Amino acid sequence: MVMEKEDTRKGPWTEQEDIQLVWFVGLFGERRWDFLAKVSGLNRTGKSCRLRWVNYLHPGLKRGRMTPQEEHLVLELHAKWGNRFVCRWSRIARRLPGRTDNEIKNYWRTHMRKKAQERKRSASSPSPSSSSSNLSSSISDPPLEVGVEKHEGDGARVEGTSSLMTGLEEDGEGVPKSYPMEQIWNDIATPELVGDLSFEGYKDIEAGNFSCPAPVTSPMWDYSSDSLWKIDDEEYKMFAPIADDTIRES
DNA sequence: AAGGGAGTCAACCGCTCGTCC
DNA sequence: TGGACGAGCGGTTGACTCCCT
Numbered sequence: 001m002v003m004e005k006e007d008t009r010k011g012p013w014t015e016q017e018d019i020q021l022v023w024f025v026g027l028f029g030e031r032r033w034d035f036l037a038k039v040s041g042l043n044r045t046g047k048s049c050r051l052r053w054v055n056y057l058h059p060g061l062k063r064g065r066m067t068p069q070e071e072h073l074v075l076e077l078h079a080k081w082g083n084r085f086v087c088r089w090s091r092i093a094r095r096l097p098g099r100t101d102n103e104i105k106n107y108w109r110t111h112m113r114k115k116a117q118e119r120k121r122s123a124s125s126p127s128p129s130s131s132s133s134n135l136s137s138s139i140s141d142p143p144l145e146v147g148v149e150k151h152e153g154d155g156a157r158v159e160g161t162s163s164l165m166t167g168l169e170e171d172g173e174g175v176p177k178s179y180p181m182e183q184i185w186n187d188i189a190t191p192e193l194v195g196d197l198s199f200e201g202y203k204d205i206e207a208g209n210f211s212c213p214a215p216v217t218s219p220m221w222d223y224s225s226d227s228l229w230k231i232d233d234e235e236y237k238m239f240a241p242i243a244d245d246t247i248r249e250s
Numbered sequence: 251a252a253g254g255g256a257g258t259c260a261a262c263c264g265c266t267c268g269t270c271c
Numbered sequence: 272t273g274g275a276c277g278a279g280c281g282g283t284t285g286a287c288t289c290c291c292t
Contacts, residue, residue: 055260
């Protein structure tokens with residue numbers, strides 16, 4: 001029996017937690033997640049904080065469905081790299097500004113499941129079923145099994161969240177409607193509100209050795225050039241042909 | 251309108267890698 | 272050199288939403 005650390009929260013993040021995390025990442029930067037988790041007063045693990053930041057709260061992230069260009073790029077890169085060595089989702093993600101490895105991983109799974117089902121169908125019925133995706137036509141079928149088993153879990157779900165998730169609806173054209181993250185960022189950018197935040201951890205910091213920058217301005221807020229999606233030279237060489245094609249197509 | 255299956259996505263887990271002392 | 276610790280990654284799970292019957 002594994003003893004959970006007392007009071008460590010799991011499950012979906014609340015808006016309050018998000019705001020809290022964004023604030024403290026602004027203070028301390030995207031490092032020392034365990035430390036950050038501790039001083040922030042969030043009853044979360046550092047890992048959990050990092051994941052939430054990288055996959056959801058990072059300001060450079062795009063929301064909404066992948067564009068056909070992005071889909072094409074994912075498929076192409078996976079075909080190119082996925083078969084040569086262990087597929088690095090993060091590597092592929094770096095080619096897609098604003099997309100996370102988690103997002104791409106999810107997309108790939110969905111895509112492959114669909115493909116496997118189509119295959120199954122076409123194998124069981126002799127009539128050729130037209131592929132629903134023109135993207136897959138240029139990609140060789142990877143030999144992978146995509147069956148998903150569901151197990152009875154412990155159902156560790158935390159109540160009272162998900163207003164963020166439900167805000168991610170889209171209109172008919174795949175363009176995200178307004179989502180709460182915008183609101184969060186607006187809120188964070190408002191010094192009055194920041195002053196109003198009453199985090200336990202923040203109080204500790206004020207009382208202790210930490211000093212709080214008045215407006216939240218830190219190098220990490222500048223995402224114009226040095227971001228998660230920065231491409232190093234070596235990788236650029238590998239990527240350049242694909243990138244050029246993609247740019248030309250669009 | 252209701253129910254069930256499929257699709258989507260946030261989040262957790264375990265492992266590996268990198269850095270520092 | 273090796274151990275400790277932090278960071279990052281891929282795999283997996285499960286809840287929510289959508290869509291079809």
